[in-house]
Amino acid sequence: MSGAGAPPAGAGRGGAAADWGGFEDTMQAGGSGGAAVIDMENMDDTSGSSFEDMGEMHQRMKEEEEEEAETTVGDEEDGEFLGMKGFRGQLGRQVADQMWQAGKRQASKAFSLYANIDILRPYFDVEPIQVRNRLLESMIPVKMINFPQKIAGELYGPLMLVFTLVAILLHGMKTSDTIIREGTLMGTAIGTCFGYWLGVSSFIYFLAYLCNAQITMVQMLSLLGYGLFGHCVTLFITYNIHFHSLFYVFWLGIGGLSTLRMVAVLVSRTVGHTQRLILCGTLSALHMLFLLYLHFAYHKVVEGILDTLEGPNVPPFQRVARDIPVVSSVVLNTTVKVVALTS
Amino acid sequence: MAAAEGSGPGGAAKPLFAGLSDVSISEDIPVEGEITVPVGSHSPDEDYSTLDEPVRDTIMRDLKAVGKKFVHVMYPKKSSALLRDWDLWGPLVLCVSLALMLQGGSADSKEDGGPQFAEVFVIIWFGAVVITLNSKLLGGTISFFQSLCVLGYCVLPLTVAMLVCRLVLLAGSGTVSFIVRLIVVMAMFAWSTIASTAFLADSQPPNRKALVVYPIFLFYFVISWMILTFIPQ
Structure with a gap:
């Protein structure tokens, strides 16, 4: 069992540590995750996507990294036009968007949990x-x-x-x-x-x-x-x-x-x-x-x-026909005995 | 950044290779590359790659880590090995084996008040989570999973007690057997509590140790009481 389970142990530990190892860590992980996403996107775009694509991206994600997009556009002018790459850039952008959202959600969730613990803490401020x-x-x-x-x-x-x-x-x-x-x-x-x-x-x-x-x-x-x-x-x-x-x-x-x-x-x-x-x-x-x-x-x-309450649960036992003759024979025996004694 | 890093070791290495660099390295070859290579290869963290090692090594390393923690629980000295790199494999194994042993022969008989598998499982994990949250609320400086790891590994003495109890019950169940089981379970209960307190106490504010120890005591007490009252049917 541990033979099959052990290899994921290391990976799971690392992943879980990144996800859960302390709230500050989580916050940092969320932040750096966001940064990594942006870097990946830049690399993907500089590898050669269309100028229009970059423009569109600039429009969509302008609230996040305006100046970074600007620099990549500057690099882009040298790159050659490849439709396939442009498509890939779009896909990457979507994935990046999703990852960014997921990271943000996780970070905010962790933060709210942390905040909740902080809210409760004054009520646990006691001495033995x-x-x-x-x-x-x-x-x-x-x-x-x-x-x-x-x-x-x-x-x-x-x-x-x-x-x-x-x-x-x-x-x-x-x-x-x-x-x-x-x-x-x-x-x-x-x-x-x-x-x-x-x-x-x-x-x-x-x-x-x-x-x-x-x-x-x-x-x-x-x-x-x-x-x-x-x-x-x-x-x-x-x-x-x-x-x-x-x-x-x-x-x-x-x-x-x-x-x-x-x-x-x-x-x-x-x-x-x-x-x-x-x-x-x-x-x-x-x-x-x-x-x-x-x-x-x-x-x-x-x-x-x-x-x-268990009365109604008994039927499986009652269905056994043997019980009734036994009881009746016992009753019969006792009555016979009683009769014999009294007479 | 890279230049700054390079200049640090470079400055340190200058007296050693002063003459050498003048002779062999020309102007256009960057000095940083040659200096940083030995530094990089000597640090143990850099070449610690688990990608191309045999699966057996990975398994053995993880098993060794788990085994080392078992030893730490059995000799509870103040050590941070349990806290530094936590894992939940040991607690899982202990919890499952304890629950399986407590399950006994009650799977086929419907009417028993014996502890079910799920009950033991839930008590252990729910109890550990409650203790951890309590210690965090009291101002402890320990992360959630570190505390879970310590509490889970400290179930080990109680699992041993369960094993002994089953062996004693095989020999027979009478007054003597009950007294033997009582002594074993009490000893292992004390061991569990002391071990987990030794590991967790450092992370708590010193004036509140009693408040943290009480739920731990209650947690192990419930488990050991379940072990003591267990009679296979």
């Missing part, structure tokens, strides 16, 4: 101690509702907590032998966690907008993300220690604390009793029910549901 403190603070509700509480607009902690939750959920699914018909466990776990985080954040943000709460989307994501710390702790413990009473204690204790913390923050940033009630009621209900769902969906109940 800050993350630890915020994790601890996410379990400590602060009873201060007269003054807006501070929310750090930071995404590193929430993102890592969501990934941790994905891992814990995978663990829970495996140990409960959950089977998902359409899709993989991995996809379900990722979809559930990210869907909850992003979906509920956007929903609460929308509600907060309606209720006139002072909170931004990033702050909402951060708040809800750190709120998942309680979920992680609870699920990690209760997936491994199977006591329902223990789970309820954790659900009310740890899950409740993290929910209270979020509620306290939201209350301090909202004005008006009705608005506070709507916002905090929705958030706490969603947050607590999500924990309940995660625990029971992938714990034991699912097995029962799947067993009942």
